[in-house]
Amino acid sequence: MKVFLMYKDRNFDLQQKLPSNQQTLIQDLALDTLFNAMACGDEFLLEVARKAVLSGLNNDPDTILYRQDILRDCLENSAIVRTIYDIAVESIEREKKNYLSIFSRYPAAILHRSIEVMQMFVGMLKKLRTIADEHADKFKSEGFTAFFKMLNKELGDEYFASVQNHLRELKFREGVLISAELGKGNKGINYILRKPIDKKQSWMERIFAPKPLVYTFSIADRDESGARALSELKDRGINLVANALAQSTDHILAFFKTLRTELAFYIGCLNLYEHLTRMGEPACFPLPVAPVERLHSFKGLYDVCLALTLEQKIVGNDVNADNKDLVIITGANQGGKSTFLRSIGLAQLMMQCGMFVPAESFCASTCDGLFTHYKREEDVALKSGKLDEELNRISDIVDHITANSMVMFNESFAATNEREGSEIARQIVSALLEKHIKVFFVTHLYEFAHGFYDKKMANALFLRAERQADGTRTFKLIEGEPLQTSYGEDLYNSIFGTGN
Structure with missing residues (x-):
């Protein structure tokens, strides 16, 4: 998912190099006063305002006009834009609370954390989709038009239904089905997580369907070594899917971070405009x-x-x-x-x-x-x-x-x-x-x-x-x-x- 609210074809780089004379410009033009008015005490808004203003000398007239149209939309729909920004900020802050720290090397912990984060992201993405459905027609700029069109395309009902279905399956309420092979020294290799048995079969089909040959064993309640070994087997089986889900959450997190960064510039502009309007300045x-x-x-x-x-x-x-x-x-x-x-x-x-x-x-x-x-x-x-x-x-x-x-x-x-x-x-x-x-x-x-x-x-x-x-x-x-x-x-x- 792309944002593209600062440029037509790329995201805004918050780490980009600024002019070598940036400190001189800040001093001689009293730019800190401008930045503080845009930030209203918010350190992140302050950083984005500084980077956006000082890097603007690289922009051509087409980029300037592209942003102007987006800013016009922001001025006409300030409450909606601030709501979108708040959704991005809340998503990032809630994701931080699920940080794994020392447990991040265990696949089961990674999977559990990723499921919780993805569930939260789905809720936030649904809020964005609702805003797109209800308010997209109020925005006229090329940037916002493309942004809302992307939300409608990428966040359809089928997408949300598919994500919810996968998240339910990844909780493994019916256990974990894993296949493996024996390697040298009879050590297990090629652990693969398998799709659970279809539970939609009728009771007749489940009773009379041919059963595969299986062998079972049970672990005593106090067998800590056995429980540990079984947990390790499970981790090997779910390792790939845990990493895949973690990468998916990282992808969505990157989207929210980009959205927050690019909207932060326009939020700063709104803050400054409202301040000047109260003063009666044109x-x-x-x-x-x-x-x-x-x-x-x-x-x-x-x-x-x-x-x-x-x-x-x-x-x-x-x-x-x-x-x-x-x-x-x-x-x-x-x-x-x-x-x-x-x-x-x-x-x-x-x-x-x-x-x-x-x-x-x-x-x-x-x-x-x-x-x-x-x-x-x-x-x-x-x-x-x-x-x-x-x-x-x-x-x-x-x-x-x-x-x-x-x-x-x-x-x-x-x-x-x-x-x-x-x-x-x-x-x-x-x-x-x-x-x-x-x-x-x-x-x-x-x-x-x-x-x-x-x-x-x-x-x-x-x-x-x-x-x-x-x-x-x-x-x-x-x-x-x-x-x-x-x-x-x-x-x-x-x-x-x-x-x-």
């Missing part, structure tokens, strides 16, 4: 396109992690950066530049893993890699200067970056003087653009920003944090020429007062 399904289309436009995009932290609505931004490879953001201090930059990275990751994004509308090209280069605090160990540390991190990014990636700089190369920092930034950005890599750059380096502005590049966009005449920050980003001031005087006055 969320939309983005339109992903191939990297060659170079699209990036949105309305009302906001920093979802800041909204979750402050528990309030956040100012959103409208930007059209279609066919732009370079976006330089300048303007007033504490005007929302870094928050805007983080919203770009968060939206990209959320889109590529198949989630909704925190915006009114959003369309963007997918990227093959996402890298952040944010300013860091001074190295307290004094192992290197700030500029050396920044250049080392750039070197590490270059070692892993590929075409069609995105790099986000936040006040990088400000550890040196204006002229030197601007020249370093110019050379690095120019090299990235030559390799068809998209760049977002928040900076106070006027010479660097205005140098690109003067080039009148068709593939460059310049945004500025809006500041009103009285110094008020609107936290809106507007298109505009880079200014030579960041209005640090506003911050000074707000902290110390204007004085006399």
